Amino acid sequence: xxxxxxxxxxxxxxxxxxxxxxxxxxxxxxxxxxxxxxxxxxxxxxxxxxxxxxxxxxxxxxxxxxxxxxxxxxxxxxxxxxxxxxxxxxxxxxxxxxxxxxxxxxxxxxxxxxxxxxxxxxxxxxxxxxxxxxxxxxxxxxxxxxxxxxxxxxxxxxxxxxxxxxxxxxxxxxxxxxxxxxxxxxxxxxxxxxxxxxxxxxxxxxxxxxxxxxxxxxxxxxxxxxxxxxxxxxxxxxxxxxxxxxxxxxxxxxxxxxxxxxxxxxxxxxxxxxxxxxxxxxxxxxxxxxxxxxxxxx
Ligand code: ZN
Ligand code: ZN
Numbered sequence: 001x002x003x004x005x006x007x008x009x010x011x012x013x014x015x016x017x018x019x020x021x022x023x024x025x026x027x028x029x030x031x032x033x034x035x036x037x038x039x040x041x042x043x044x045x046x047x048x049x050x051x052x053x054x055x056x057x058x059x060x061x062x063x064x065x066x067x068x069x070x071x072x073x074x075x076x077x078x079x080x081x082x083x084x085x086x087x088x089x090x091x092x093x094x095x096x097x098x099x100x101x102x103x104x105x106x107x108x109x110x111x112x113x114x115x116x117x118x119x120x121x122x123x124x125x126x127x128x129x130x131x132x133x134x135x136x137x138x139x140x141x142x143x144x145x146x147x148x149x150x151x152x153x154x155x156x157x158x159x160x161x162x163x164x165x166x167x168x169x170x171x172x173x174x175x176x177x178x179x180x181x182x183x184x185x186x187x188x189x190x191x192x193x194x195x196x197x198x199x200x201x202x203x204x205x206x207x208x209x210x211x212x213x214x215x216x217x218x219x220x221x222x223x224x225x226x227x228x229x230x231x232x233x234x235x236x237x238x239x240x241x242x243x244x245x246x247x248x249x250x251x252x253x254x255x256x257x258x259x260x261x262x263x264x265x266x267x268x269x270x271x272x273x274x275x276x277x278x279x280x281x282x283x284x285x286x287x288x289x290x291x292x293x294x295x296x297x298x
Pocket of ligand 2: 261265
């Protein structure tokens with residue numbers, strides 16, 4: 001089986017990047033005194049925790065299968081992803097809290113271009129790393145890194161909203177725009193957090209492979225199962241980088257065990273060659289078990 005690529009270096013990189021961004025954001029707040037930038041920095045504090053958690057989860061998930069966990073430890077990543085979603089929601093609530101307090105007396109007297117530029121730099125760093133994480137996570141099926149990437153992206157939108165609000169406040173002199181924008185941004189982050197939780201819980205609930213992968217699996221079986229009469233009841237289950245597939249393989253009742261096993265091995269090897277991390281279980285049946293709706297091998 002092709003060994004899945006490890007997510008660990010990227011997870012560790014996320015810890016380093018989020019510490020850097022945290023430093024930049026507190027600097028921006030210190031330079032400006034803006035409540036919006038303060039809430040932005042608070043959200044980054046949550047990011048550091050999330051990144052550390054994702055790193056631990058990714059390390060645990062890549063441990064090989066053992067007696068206690070014969071199917072592997074891949075699902076550890078979903079726990080980190082759910083926790084990351086909860087952290088995003090908490091960050092959003094913190095921002096709302098800060099913004100509500102700031103409505104009483106926003107003070108933008110210290111606001112200047114340097115603080116805004118520092119905040120802008122933090123945003124660019126986040127945007128770059130979020131793209132790296134999300135691209136990699138999609139390709140290699142890492143729910144923990146996907147959640148980290150979406151977390152950083154929500155951070156980018158926070159910064160965009162905050163910077164826009166501060167610029168408008170500077171131009172118009174309406175300092176109320178600072179906390180107002182912070183609340184709008186918080187609502188967007190809240191929504192993102194709930195979405196991350198929903199997709200991660202889906203993984204814990206044994207979601208099927210995505211439709212593209214399911215189609216790929218059917219194509220491979222169709223091409224490799226010649227000699228068999230039919231394949232039916234294909235079921236798939238995604239667990240992080242691991243993918244499990246099982247199905248019934250109908251052969252002539254008179255076929256020898258050795259011959260039908262040869263077909264099984266051929267199909268298993270074809271699947272493993274084209275889909276990294278897949279584990280296949282095949283149930284062989286005689287022709288009395290043909291079903292009306294099955295997949296006919298080539
Ligand atoms: Zn069957
Ligand atoms: Zn075998």
